[in-house]
Amino acid sequence: MKSMDAKKDFTIFENQKGLVYLDSAASSLTPRVVVDKMREYYDTYRASESRGLYSIAERATAEYAATRKSVAEFLHAKSADEIVFTRNATEAINVVAAGLADNISQGGNVVVTRMEHHANFIPWQQLAKKTGTDFRVIDFYENGELVLAGDDASQESGVLVGSAAAVVDKNTQVLAITAASNVFGTTPPLKEIIAMAREANPGIVIIVDAAQAAPHRKIDVQELDCDFLAFSAHKMLGPTGVGVLWGKASRLETLPPLIVGGGMIEDVTLAATTFTDPPQRFEAGTPNIAGVIAFKEAIKYLQKVGLDTAYKHSQTLAGMAREQLTKIFGDEIQILGAADQKSAIVSFTLRGIHAHDVAAILAERNIAIRAGHHCAQPLHDKLGLTGSARASFSLYNTEKDVTALVDGLAHVKKTLGKKS
Amino acid sequence: MNDALYQEHILDHYQSPRNFGALDNATHIGAAMNPLCGDDLVMHAIVRDGVVEKIHFSGNGCAISIAAASLLTERLGGTPKKAIKKMTSEDMLALLKIPLSPVRMKCGFLALEAAKKLSLKAS
Numbered sequence: 449m450k451s452m453d454a455k456k457d458f459t460i461f462e463n464q465k466g467l468v469y470l471d472s473a474a475s476s477l478t479p480r481v482v483v484d485k486m487r488e489y490y491d492t493y494r495a496s497e498s499r500g501l502y503s504i505a506e507r508a509t510a511e512y513a514a515t516r517k518s519v520a521e522f523l524h525a526k527s528a529d530e531i532v533f534t535r536n537a538t539e540a541i542n543v544v545a546a547g548l549a550d551n552i553s554q555g556g557n558v559v560v561t562r563m564e565h566h567a568n569f570i571p572w573q574q575l576a577k578k579t580g581t582d583f584r585v586i587d588f589y590e591n592g593e594l595v596l597a598g599d600d601a602s603q604e605s606g607v608l609v610g611s612a613a614a615v616v617d618k619n620t621q622v623l624a625i626t627a628a629s630n631v632f633g634t635t636p637p638l639k640e641i642i643a644m645a646r647e648a649n650p651g652i653v654i655i656v657d658a659a660q661a662a663p664h665r666k667i668d669v670q671e672l673d674c675d676f677l678a679f680s681a682h683k684m685l686g687p688t689g690v691g692v693l694w695g696k697a698s699r700l701e702t703l704p705p706l707i708v709g710g711g712m713i714e715d716v717t718l719a720a721t722t723f724t725d726p727p728q729r730f731e732a733g734t735p736n737i738a739g740v741i742a743f744k745e746a747i748k749y750l751q752k753v754g755l756d757t758a759y760k761h762s763q764t765l766a767g768m769a770r771e772q773l774t775k776i777f778g779d780e781i782q783i784l785g786a787a788d789q790k791s792a793i794v795s796f797t798l799r800g801i802h803a804h805d806v807a808a809i810l811a812e813r814n815i816a817i818r819a820g821h822h823c824a825q826p827l828h829d830k831l832g833l834t835g836s837a838r839a840s841f842s843l844y845n846t847e848k849d850v851t852a853l854v855d856g857l858a859h860v861k862k863t864l865g866k867k868s
Numbered sequence: 869m870n871d872a873l874y875q876e877h878i879l880d881h882y883q884s885p886r887n888f889g890a891l892d893n894a895t896h897i898g899a900a901m902n903p904l905c906g907d908d909l910v911m912h913a914i915v916r917d918g919v920v921e922k923i924h925f926s927g928n929g930c931a932i933s934i935a936a937a938s939l940l941t942e943r944l945g946g947t948p949k950k951a952i953k954k955m956t957s958e959d960m961l962a963l964l965k966i967p968l969s970p971v972r973m974k975c976g977f978l979a980l981e982a983a984k985k986l987s988l989k990a991s
Contacts, residue, residue: 802930834906
Protein backbone atom coordinates (compact mmCIF):
# COMPACT_ATOMS: atom_id res chain seq x y z
CA MET A 449 0.00 0.00 0.00
CA LYS A 450 1.52 3.30 -1.10
CA SER A 451 2.26 5.34 1.98
CA MET A 452 -0.17 8.20 2.53
CA ASP A 453 0.95 10.75 5.05
CA ALA A 454 -2.01 13.08 5.07
CA LYS A 455 -2.18 13.75 8.82
CA LYS A 456 0.39 16.53 8.40
CA ASP A 457 -2.09 18.46 6.23
CA PHE A 458 -4.66 18.57 9.04
CA THR A 459 -3.86 20.95 11.90
CA ILE A 460 -6.22 19.13 14.24
CA PHE A 461 -3.66 16.36 14.66
CA GLU A 462 -1.23 18.89 16.14
CA ASN A 463 -3.84 19.91 18.67
CA GLN A 464 -5.24 16.47 19.40
CA LYS A 465 -2.25 14.22 19.80
CA GLY A 466 -3.03 10.61 19.21
CA LEU A 467 -6.54 11.24 17.89
CA VAL A 468 -7.81 8.18 16.08
CA TYR A 469 -10.63 9.68 14.04
CA LEU A 470 -12.86 6.99 12.58
CA ASP A 471 -16.06 8.92 12.05
CA SER A 472 -15.49 10.52 8.64
CA ALA A 473 -18.78 9.08 7.38
CA ALA A 474 -20.45 11.45 9.84
CA SER A 475 -18.18 14.38 9.13
CA SER A 476 -14.67 14.50 7.78
CA LEU A 477 -11.73 16.45 9.13
CA THR A 478 -10.74 19.70 7.41
CA PRO A 479 -7.30 20.27 5.86
CA ARG A 480 -5.33 23.42 6.61
CA VAL A 481 -5.72 24.75 3.07
CA VAL A 482 -9.48 24.87 3.48
CA VAL A 483 -9.35 26.61 6.85
CA ASP A 484 -6.73 29.06 5.49
CA LYS A 485 -9.01 29.91 2.57
CA MET A 486 -11.86 30.72 4.95
CA ARG A 487 -9.60 32.84 7.09
CA GLU A 488 -8.30 34.63 3.98
CA TYR A 489 -11.88 35.58 3.08
CA TYR A 490 -12.63 36.89 6.57
CA ASP A 491 -9.31 38.75 6.88
CA THR A 492 -8.79 40.19 3.41
CA TYR A 493 -11.98 40.50 1.37
CA ARG A 494 -14.87 40.12 3.79
CA ALA A 495 -17.83 41.29 1.75
CA SER A 496 -21.13 40.01 0.49
CA GLU A 497 -21.23 38.19 -2.82
CA SER A 498 -23.22 39.26 -5.89
CA ARG A 499 -24.35 42.41 -4.15
CA GLY A 500 -21.63 45.01 -3.82
CA LEU A 501 -19.85 46.98 -6.53
CA TYR A 502 -16.70 47.65 -4.55
CA SER A 503 -13.52 45.69 -5.12
CA ILE A 504 -13.66 43.30 -2.19
CA ALA A 505 -17.24 42.50 -3.06
CA GLU A 506 -16.17 41.75 -6.61
CA ARG A 507 -13.51 39.41 -5.33
CA ALA A 508 -15.96 37.63 -3.01
CA THR A 509 -18.37 37.28 -5.90
CA ALA A 510 -15.70 35.88 -8.19
CA GLU A 511 -14.45 33.38 -5.58
CA TYR A 512 -17.99 32.22 -4.83
CA ALA A 513 -18.72 31.78 -8.55
CA ALA A 514 -15.45 29.93 -9.01
CA THR A 515 -16.57 27.30 -6.50
CA ARG A 516 -19.81 26.89 -8.38
CA LYS A 517 -17.80 26.19 -11.52
CA SER A 518 -15.48 23.87 -9.62
CA VAL A 519 -18.38 21.82 -8.27
CA ALA A 520 -19.99 21.64 -11.72
CA GLU A 521 -16.74 20.19 -13.08
CA PHE A 522 -16.47 17.83 -10.13
CA LEU A 523 -19.89 16.42 -10.99
CA HIS A 524 -19.36 16.59 -14.76
CA ALA A 525 -22.46 18.76 -14.98
CA LYS A 526 -23.38 20.57 -18.17
CA SER A 527 -23.33 24.00 -16.56
CA ALA A 528 -22.48 25.80 -13.33
CA ASP A 529 -26.07 27.07 -13.34
CA GLU A 530 -27.14 23.59 -12.36
CA ILE A 531 -25.32 23.92 -9.04
CA VAL A 532 -27.24 25.26 -6.03
CA PHE A 533 -25.49 25.84 -2.72
CA THR A 534 -27.48 24.89 0.35
CA ARG A 535 -26.66 24.42 4.02
CA ASN A 536 -26.14 20.66 3.62
CA ALA A 537 -27.38 17.64 1.66
CA THR A 538 -30.43 17.36 3.92
CA GLU A 539 -31.58 20.85 2.98
CA ALA A 540 -30.91 20.14 -0.69
CA ILE A 541 -33.24 17.15 -0.62
CA ASN A 542 -35.87 19.09 1.31
CA VAL A 543 -35.77 21.85 -1.31
CA VAL A 544 -36.63 19.31 -4.01
CA ALA A 545 -39.34 17.59 -1.99
CA ALA A 546 -41.00 20.88 -1.14
CA GLY A 547 -40.72 22.10 -4.71
CA LEU A 548 -42.27 18.96 -6.17
CA ALA A 549 -45.24 18.95 -3.79
CA ASP A 550 -47.65 20.73 -6.08
CA ASN A 551 -46.88 18.44 -8.98
CA ILE A 552 -47.42 15.12 -7.24
CA SER A 553 -50.73 13.79 -8.45
CA GLN A 554 -52.96 11.68 -6.28
CA GLY A 555 -53.04 8.07 -7.31
CA GLY A 556 -49.31 8.09 -7.84
CA ASN A 557 -46.55 6.88 -5.53
CA VAL A 558 -43.11 7.92 -4.36
CA VAL A 559 -40.41 5.33 -3.81
CA VAL A 560 -37.36 5.26 -1.56
CA THR A 561 -35.18 2.42 -0.30
CA ARG A 562 -35.23 0.91 3.18
CA MET A 563 -31.59 1.78 3.67
CA GLU A 564 -31.84 5.50 3.06
CA HIS A 565 -30.43 7.98 5.52
CA HIS A 566 -33.34 9.83 7.14
CA ALA A 567 -32.48 12.89 5.03
CA ASN A 568 -33.53 10.97 1.91
CA PHE A 569 -36.33 9.04 3.59
CA ILE A 570 -38.39 11.39 5.72
CA PRO A 571 -38.91 14.20 3.16
CA TRP A 572 -40.49 11.70 0.78
CA GLN A 573 -42.53 9.95 3.45
CA GLN A 574 -43.90 13.31 4.54
CA LEU A 575 -44.46 14.41 0.93
CA ALA A 576 -46.54 11.29 0.32
CA LYS A 577 -48.58 11.99 3.46
CA LYS A 578 -49.15 15.61 2.47
CA THR A 579 -50.15 14.83 -1.11
CA GLY A 580 -52.15 11.70 -0.31
CA THR A 581 -49.97 9.49 -2.50
CA ASP A 582 -48.57 6.07 -1.68
CA PHE A 583 -45.21 5.72 -0.03
CA ARG A 584 -43.30 2.67 -1.21
CA VAL A 585 -39.99 1.18 -0.13
CA ILE A 586 -37.42 -0.93 -1.99
CA ASP A 587 -36.17 -3.62 0.37
CA PHE A 588 -32.63 -4.88 0.89
CA TYR A 589 -31.03 -8.24 1.57
CA GLU A 590 -29.02 -8.90 4.75
CA ASN A 591 -25.84 -8.31 2.80
CA GLY A 592 -26.90 -4.72 2.18
CA GLU A 593 -27.77 -5.11 -1.50
CA LEU A 594 -31.08 -3.84 -2.77
CA VAL A 595 -33.73 -6.29 -3.89
CA LEU A 596 -34.01 -5.42 -7.53
CA ALA A 597 -35.81 -8.19 -9.37
CA GLY A 598 -38.81 -10.35 -8.66
CA ASP A 599 -42.45 -9.78 -7.85
CA ASP A 600 -42.12 -9.86 -4.07
CA ALA A 601 -43.89 -7.04 -2.30
CA SER A 602 -45.94 -6.88 0.88
CA GLN A 603 -47.62 -4.31 3.10
CA GLU A 604 -45.83 -3.20 6.24
CA SER A 605 -47.73 -0.61 8.31
CA GLY A 606 -49.59 0.52 5.20
CA VAL A 607 -46.40 0.87 3.17
CA LEU A 608 -45.68 -1.36 0.19
CA VAL A 609 -42.23 -2.89 0.60
CA GLY A 610 -40.60 -5.09 -1.99
CA SER A 611 -38.29 -5.42 -4.94
CA ALA A 612 -37.58 -2.43 -7.14
CA ALA A 613 -39.35 -4.20 -10.00
CA ALA A 614 -42.45 -4.67 -7.87
CA VAL A 615 -42.74 -1.23 -6.25
CA VAL A 616 -41.65 1.05 -9.08
CA ASP A 617 -44.39 1.29 -11.70
CA LYS A 618 -45.87 3.68 -14.21
CA ASN A 619 -47.41 5.72 -11.38
CA THR A 620 -44.13 6.27 -9.57
CA GLN A 621 -43.58 10.02 -9.56
CA VAL A 622 -40.37 10.16 -7.54
CA LEU A 623 -37.57 7.68 -6.90
CA ALA A 624 -35.18 8.74 -4.15
CA ILE A 625 -32.13 6.54 -3.80
CA THR A 626 -28.70 6.58 -2.22
CA ALA A 627 -25.46 6.30 -4.18
CA ALA A 628 -23.81 4.66 -1.14
CA SER A 629 -25.25 3.45 2.17
CA ASN A 630 -23.91 5.21 5.28
CA VAL A 631 -24.29 1.99 7.26
CA PHE A 632 -23.54 -0.87 4.87
CA GLY A 633 -21.25 1.06 2.54
CA THR A 634 -22.95 -0.69 -0.38
CA THR A 635 -23.32 1.12 -3.67
CA PRO A 636 -26.53 0.27 -5.52
CA PRO A 637 -26.21 -0.16 -9.30
CA LEU A 638 -27.66 3.28 -10.00
CA LYS A 639 -27.48 3.29 -13.80
CA GLU A 640 -29.39 0.01 -13.95
CA ILE A 641 -32.01 1.14 -11.44
CA ILE A 642 -32.46 4.55 -13.06
CA ALA A 643 -32.90 2.98 -16.49
CA MET A 644 -35.53 0.60 -15.09
CA ALA A 645 -37.36 3.46 -13.40
CA ARG A 646 -37.43 5.60 -16.55
CA GLU A 647 -38.80 2.69 -18.51
CA ALA A 648 -41.61 2.29 -15.99
CA ASN A 649 -42.43 6.01 -16.06
CA PRO A 650 -40.57 8.26 -18.51
CA GLY A 651 -41.65 11.35 -16.56
CA ILE A 652 -40.30 10.10 -13.23
CA VAL A 653 -38.15 12.40 -11.06
CA ILE A 654 -35.04 10.66 -9.77
CA ILE A 655 -33.05 12.10 -6.89
CA VAL A 656 -29.75 10.63 -5.72
CA ASP A 657 -28.28 11.07 -2.25
CA ALA A 658 -24.55 11.19 -2.94
CA ALA A 659 -23.44 12.31 0.52
CA GLN A 660 -21.41 9.13 1.14
CA ALA A 661 -20.35 8.63 -2.46
CA ALA A 662 -19.04 12.08 -3.42
CA PRO A 663 -16.01 11.98 -1.07
CA HIS A 664 -14.76 8.75 -2.58
CA ARG A 665 -15.88 8.10 -6.12
CA LYS A 666 -16.23 9.98 -9.37
CA ILE A 667 -19.74 11.23 -10.00
CA ASP A 668 -20.93 12.02 -13.52
CA VAL A 669 -24.46 13.37 -13.34
CA GLN A 670 -24.88 13.29 -17.12
CA GLU A 671 -23.90 9.64 -17.29
CA LEU A 672 -26.07 8.79 -14.29
CA ASP A 673 -29.06 10.49 -15.88
CA CYS A 674 -30.67 11.39 -12.55
CA ASP A 675 -32.73 14.57 -12.19
CA PHE A 676 -31.36 15.79 -8.87
CA LEU A 677 -28.36 14.93 -6.76
CA ALA A 678 -27.37 16.09 -3.28
CA PHE A 679 -24.19 15.96 -1.24
CA SER A 680 -22.40 17.83 1.55
CA ALA A 681 -19.07 19.62 1.64
CA HIS A 682 -18.31 18.65 5.22
CA LYS A 683 -18.18 14.95 4.37
CA MET A 684 -15.50 15.56 1.75
CA LEU A 685 -12.97 17.64 3.66
CA GLY A 686 -14.96 20.83 3.09
CA PRO A 687 -16.34 23.28 5.63
CA THR A 688 -19.51 22.65 7.58
CA GLY A 689 -22.61 24.53 6.53
CA VAL A 690 -22.26 23.92 2.78
CA GLY A 691 -24.27 21.46 0.73
CA VAL A 692 -24.89 21.07 -2.96
CA LEU A 693 -28.05 20.44 -4.90
CA TRP A 694 -27.39 19.60 -8.52
CA GLY A 695 -30.42 19.60 -10.80
CA LYS A 696 -30.94 19.06 -14.52
CA ALA A 697 -31.54 22.52 -15.98
CA SER A 698 -35.02 21.55 -17.17
CA ARG A 699 -35.95 20.31 -13.69
CA LEU A 700 -34.60 23.33 -11.84
CA GLU A 701 -36.39 25.58 -14.29
CA THR A 702 -39.81 24.43 -13.13
CA LEU A 703 -39.00 23.99 -9.42
CA PRO A 704 -40.44 26.64 -7.07
CA PRO A 705 -38.13 27.81 -4.24
CA LEU A 706 -38.56 26.71 -0.63
CA ILE A 707 -36.87 29.66 1.03
CA VAL A 708 -37.76 33.09 -0.34
CA GLY A 709 -36.28 36.47 0.34
CA GLY A 710 -33.37 38.54 -0.87
CA GLY A 711 -31.15 37.78 -3.83
CA MET A 712 -33.54 35.51 -5.70
CA ILE A 713 -36.13 37.85 -7.21
CA GLU A 714 -36.66 39.59 -10.50
CA ASP A 715 -39.35 41.96 -9.37
CA VAL A 716 -41.22 42.61 -6.11
CA THR A 717 -44.32 44.75 -5.91
CA LEU A 718 -46.98 45.13 -3.28
CA ALA A 719 -49.09 42.38 -4.70
CA ALA A 720 -46.68 40.00 -6.37
CA THR A 721 -43.14 38.70 -6.74
CA THR A 722 -41.39 37.04 -9.64
CA PHE A 723 -38.47 34.79 -8.88
CA THR A 724 -35.21 34.76 -10.76
CA ASP A 725 -33.66 31.88 -12.64
CA PRO A 726 -31.82 28.97 -11.12
CA PRO A 727 -29.45 28.64 -9.35
CA GLN A 728 -29.94 31.97 -7.57
CA ARG A 729 -33.67 31.22 -7.22
CA PHE A 730 -32.73 28.67 -4.56
CA GLU A 731 -30.14 30.76 -2.72
CA ALA A 732 -32.21 33.33 -0.85
CA GLY A 733 -30.43 35.36 1.78
CA THR A 734 -26.75 35.61 2.53
CA PRO A 735 -25.13 32.21 2.14
CA ASN A 736 -22.17 30.64 3.91
CA ILE A 737 -19.83 32.71 1.75
CA ALA A 738 -16.61 31.68 3.50
CA GLY A 739 -17.64 28.05 3.42
CA VAL A 740 -18.55 28.01 -0.26
CA ILE A 741 -15.38 29.86 -1.23
CA ALA A 742 -13.21 27.44 0.74
CA PHE A 743 -15.04 24.36 -0.52
CA LYS A 744 -13.17 24.47 -3.82
CA GLU A 745 -9.91 24.08 -1.88
CA ALA A 746 -11.26 20.80 -0.51
CA ILE A 747 -12.07 19.63 -4.02
CA LYS A 748 -8.63 20.71 -5.19
CA TYR A 749 -6.97 18.89 -2.29
CA LEU A 750 -8.90 15.70 -3.01
CA GLN A 751 -8.05 15.86 -6.68
CA LYS A 752 -4.39 16.46 -5.92
CA VAL A 753 -4.28 13.32 -3.77
CA GLY A 754 -6.42 11.60 -6.38
CA LEU A 755 -9.95 10.47 -5.56
CA ASP A 756 -9.18 6.89 -6.57
CA THR A 757 -5.92 6.81 -4.63
CA ALA A 758 -7.58 8.18 -1.53
CA TYR A 759 -10.48 5.75 -1.75
CA LYS A 760 -8.21 2.74 -2.32
CA HIS A 761 -6.33 3.79 0.80
CA SER A 762 -9.52 4.01 2.87
CA GLN A 763 -10.89 0.76 1.46
CA THR A 764 -7.66 -1.08 2.26
CA LEU A 765 -7.73 0.08 5.88
CA ALA A 766 -11.40 -0.83 6.24
CA GLY A 767 -10.66 -4.23 4.78
CA MET A 768 -7.83 -4.75 7.29
CA ALA A 769 -10.16 -3.79 10.12
CA ARG A 770 -12.86 -6.19 8.95
CA GLU A 771 -10.36 -9.02 8.59
CA GLN A 772 -8.71 -8.52 11.97
CA LEU A 773 -11.99 -8.05 13.82
CA THR A 774 -13.46 -11.19 12.30
CA LYS A 775 -10.33 -13.12 13.26
CA ILE A 776 -10.36 -11.90 16.87
CA PHE A 777 -14.08 -11.93 17.59
CA GLY A 778 -15.29 -14.75 15.37
CA ASP A 779 -19.03 -15.11 15.66
CA GLU A 780 -19.20 -12.60 18.50
CA ILE A 781 -19.03 -9.80 15.98
CA GLN A 782 -21.62 -9.16 13.30
CA ILE A 783 -20.34 -6.92 10.53
CA LEU A 784 -23.26 -5.29 8.76
CA GLY A 785 -23.31 -5.78 5.03
CA ALA A 786 -21.55 -8.25 2.81
CA ALA A 787 -18.45 -9.95 4.13
CA ASP A 788 -16.57 -9.25 0.91
CA GLN A 789 -17.64 -5.65 0.53
CA LYS A 790 -15.15 -3.02 -0.45
CA SER A 791 -16.33 0.18 1.19
CA ALA A 792 -14.51 2.37 3.71
CA ILE A 793 -17.26 1.85 6.28
CA VAL A 794 -17.26 -0.87 8.94
CA SER A 795 -20.54 -1.07 10.85
CA PHE A 796 -20.83 -3.81 13.42
CA THR A 797 -22.43 -5.14 16.58
CA LEU A 798 -20.67 -7.06 19.36
CA ARG A 799 -22.74 -9.78 20.92
CA GLY A 800 -24.08 -8.80 24.31
CA ILE A 801 -22.40 -5.38 24.26
CA HIS A 802 -24.33 -2.20 23.59
CA ALA A 803 -23.00 0.04 20.83
CA HIS A 804 -22.94 3.07 23.13
CA ASP A 805 -20.69 1.27 25.59
CA VAL A 806 -18.37 0.31 22.73
CA ALA A 807 -18.13 3.92 21.62
CA ALA A 808 -17.74 5.24 25.16
CA ILE A 809 -14.87 2.90 26.03
CA LEU A 810 -13.13 3.58 22.72
CA ALA A 811 -13.59 7.29 23.37
CA GLU A 812 -11.60 6.93 26.58
CA ARG A 813 -8.73 5.74 24.34
CA ASN A 814 -9.12 8.74 22.02
CA ILE A 815 -10.77 6.64 19.33
CA ALA A 816 -13.75 8.29 17.67
CA ILE A 817 -16.41 5.99 16.27
CA ARG A 818 -20.16 6.43 15.96
CA ALA A 819 -22.83 4.43 17.80
CA GLY A 820 -26.56 4.45 17.31
CA HIS A 821 -28.87 4.06 14.37
CA HIS A 822 -26.81 6.43 12.18
CA CYS A 823 -30.00 8.16 11.01
CA ALA A 824 -31.11 4.91 9.44
CA GLN A 825 -33.79 3.56 11.77
CA PRO A 826 -35.77 1.65 9.12
CA LEU A 827 -32.53 -0.11 8.17
CA HIS A 828 -31.78 -1.11 11.77
CA ASP A 829 -35.39 -2.13 12.42
CA LYS A 830 -35.22 -4.53 9.49
CA LEU A 831 -32.04 -6.06 10.93
CA GLY A 832 -33.69 -6.36 14.34
CA LEU A 833 -31.21 -3.94 15.88
CA THR A 834 -31.68 -0.76 17.88
CA GLY A 835 -28.29 0.43 16.79
CA SER A 836 -24.79 -0.47 15.76
CA ALA A 837 -21.24 0.82 16.04
CA ARG A 838 -19.62 2.33 12.97
CA ALA A 839 -15.98 3.02 12.11
CA SER A 840 -15.27 4.81 8.83
CA PHE A 841 -11.94 5.46 7.16
CA SER A 842 -10.53 8.36 5.19
CA LEU A 843 -7.25 9.39 3.63
CA TYR A 844 -5.78 10.65 6.91
CA ASN A 845 -6.19 7.29 8.63
CA THR A 846 -3.28 4.87 8.91
CA GLU A 847 -2.58 1.24 9.74
CA LYS A 848 -1.85 2.42 13.29
CA ASP A 849 -5.45 3.63 13.47
CA VAL A 850 -6.67 0.17 12.50
CA THR A 851 -4.50 -1.39 15.21
CA ALA A 852 -5.80 1.10 17.76
CA LEU A 853 -9.38 0.21 16.84
CA VAL A 854 -8.79 -3.52 17.04
CA ASP A 855 -6.89 -3.28 20.34
CA GLY A 856 -9.55 -0.96 21.66
CA LEU A 857 -12.31 -3.40 20.83
CA ALA A 858 -10.40 -6.22 22.48
CA HIS A 859 -10.34 -4.04 25.60
CA VAL A 860 -14.09 -3.44 25.26
CA LYS A 861 -14.67 -7.17 25.16
CA LYS A 862 -12.49 -7.68 28.22
CA THR A 863 -14.25 -4.92 30.16
CA LEU A 864 -17.84 -5.62 29.24
CA GLY A 865 -17.99 -9.14 27.92
CA LYS A 866 -20.40 -11.13 30.05
CA LYS A 867 -18.47 -13.46 32.33
CA SER A 868 -20.89 -16.34 31.93
CA MET B 869 -6.36 2.00 31.52
CA ASN B 870 -8.56 4.05 33.82
CA ASP B 871 -12.12 4.03 32.56
CA ALA B 872 -13.83 7.04 34.11
CA LEU B 873 -17.30 5.71 33.39
CA TYR B 874 -16.82 1.97 33.56
CA GLN B 875 -15.59 1.72 37.12
CA GLU B 876 -15.65 -1.48 39.18
CA HIS B 877 -19.02 -0.91 40.81
CA ILE B 878 -20.65 -0.02 37.50
CA LEU B 879 -19.24 -3.11 35.78
CA ASP B 880 -20.29 -5.20 38.78
CA HIS B 881 -23.90 -4.02 38.59
CA TYR B 882 -23.87 -4.45 34.82
CA GLN B 883 -22.48 -8.00 34.88
CA SER B 884 -24.62 -9.08 37.84
CA PRO B 885 -27.59 -6.78 37.93
CA ARG B 886 -29.50 -6.88 41.22
CA ASN B 887 -33.26 -7.35 41.10
CA PHE B 888 -33.27 -8.20 37.41
CA GLY B 889 -36.31 -9.88 35.95
CA ALA B 890 -40.03 -9.09 35.89
CA LEU B 891 -42.12 -9.57 39.06
CA ASP B 892 -45.16 -11.76 38.44
CA ASN B 893 -47.11 -10.33 41.35
CA ALA B 894 -46.10 -6.71 40.77
CA THR B 895 -48.80 -4.22 41.67
CA HIS B 896 -47.17 -1.32 39.83
CA ILE B 897 -45.32 -0.99 36.57
CA GLY B 898 -43.44 1.88 34.90
CA ALA B 899 -41.49 2.04 31.64
CA ALA B 900 -39.11 4.43 29.94
CA MET B 901 -37.11 4.31 26.76
CA ASN B 902 -34.40 6.26 24.99
CA PRO B 903 -35.30 6.45 21.30
CA LEU B 904 -31.81 7.64 20.41
CA CYS B 905 -30.22 4.32 21.27
CA GLY B 906 -33.04 1.92 21.93
CA ASP B 907 -32.46 1.48 25.67
CA ASP B 908 -35.73 0.47 27.26
CA LEU B 909 -36.34 -0.31 30.91
CA VAL B 910 -39.40 -1.46 32.81
CA MET B 911 -39.74 -1.15 36.59
CA HIS B 912 -41.90 -3.75 38.36
CA ALA B 913 -42.86 -3.03 41.96
CA ILE B 914 -44.92 -4.49 44.77
CA VAL B 915 -46.32 -1.53 46.66
CA ARG B 916 -48.18 -2.02 49.97
CA ASP B 917 -49.50 0.78 52.14
CA GLY B 918 -47.66 3.28 49.97
CA VAL B 919 -44.30 1.61 50.49
CA VAL B 920 -42.24 -0.11 47.79
CA GLU B 921 -41.84 -3.57 49.30
CA LYS B 922 -40.00 -5.05 46.38
CA ILE B 923 -38.82 -3.60 43.08
CA HIS B 924 -37.30 -5.28 40.04
CA PHE B 925 -36.42 -4.18 36.55
CA SER B 926 -36.38 -5.75 33.10
CA GLY B 927 -35.34 -4.58 29.66
CA ASN B 928 -32.35 -3.86 27.46
CA GLY B 929 -29.79 -1.18 27.64
CA CYS B 930 -26.22 -0.07 27.71
CA ALA B 931 -24.02 -0.82 30.70
CA ILE B 932 -24.71 2.57 32.28
CA SER B 933 -28.49 2.24 32.10
CA ILE B 934 -28.45 -1.33 33.43
CA ALA B 935 -26.08 -0.47 36.26
CA ALA B 936 -28.22 2.55 37.12
CA ALA B 937 -31.35 0.40 37.22
CA SER B 938 -29.63 -2.16 39.39
CA LEU B 939 -28.36 0.47 41.83
CA LEU B 940 -31.72 2.21 41.91
CA THR B 941 -33.73 -0.91 42.65
CA GLU B 942 -31.32 -1.73 45.49
CA ARG B 943 -31.89 1.73 46.92
CA LEU B 944 -35.66 1.86 46.51
CA GLY B 945 -36.60 -1.28 48.44
CA GLY B 946 -38.50 -0.10 51.51
CA THR B 947 -38.97 3.45 50.23
CA PRO B 948 -42.35 5.20 50.28
CA LYS B 949 -43.61 5.46 46.70
CA LYS B 950 -44.21 9.19 47.23
CA ALA B 951 -40.47 9.68 47.83
CA ILE B 952 -39.65 8.47 44.31
CA LYS B 953 -41.42 11.47 42.82
CA LYS B 954 -39.15 13.75 44.81
CA MET B 955 -35.94 12.05 43.66
CA THR B 956 -33.75 14.17 41.40
CA SER B 957 -30.96 13.63 38.91
CA GLU B 958 -28.55 14.66 41.66
CA ASP B 959 -29.75 11.70 43.74
CA MET B 960 -29.16 9.45 40.75
CA LEU B 961 -25.66 10.85 40.17
CA ALA B 962 -24.89 10.27 43.85
CA LEU B 963 -25.91 6.64 43.43
CA LEU B 964 -23.88 6.18 40.27
CA LYS B 965 -20.77 7.94 41.52
CA ILE B 966 -19.43 8.43 37.99
CA PRO B 967 -19.02 11.55 35.82
CA LEU B 968 -21.83 11.45 33.28
CA SER B 969 -21.39 13.43 30.08
CA PRO B 970 -24.47 15.18 28.68
CA VAL B 971 -24.75 12.47 26.02
CA ARG B 972 -24.88 9.64 28.58
CA MET B 973 -27.17 11.38 31.06
CA LYS B 974 -30.28 9.91 29.50
CA CYS B 975 -28.71 6.48 30.01
CA GLY B 976 -28.00 7.19 33.67
CA PHE B 977 -31.44 8.62 34.42
CA LEU B 978 -33.59 6.21 32.41
CA ALA B 979 -34.22 3.88 35.37
CA LEU B 980 -35.35 6.79 37.57
CA GLU B 981 -37.61 7.99 34.78
CA ALA B 982 -39.24 4.55 34.65
CA ALA B 983 -39.54 4.42 38.45
CA LYS B 984 -41.25 7.79 38.52
CA LYS B 985 -43.83 6.44 36.10
CA LEU B 986 -44.76 3.53 38.40
CA SER B 987 -48.51 3.27 38.36
CA LEU B 988 -51.12 0.74 39.30
CA LYS B 989 -51.08 -2.22 36.98
CA ALA B 990 -54.42 -2.83 35.25
CA SER B 991 -55.24 -6.32 36.52
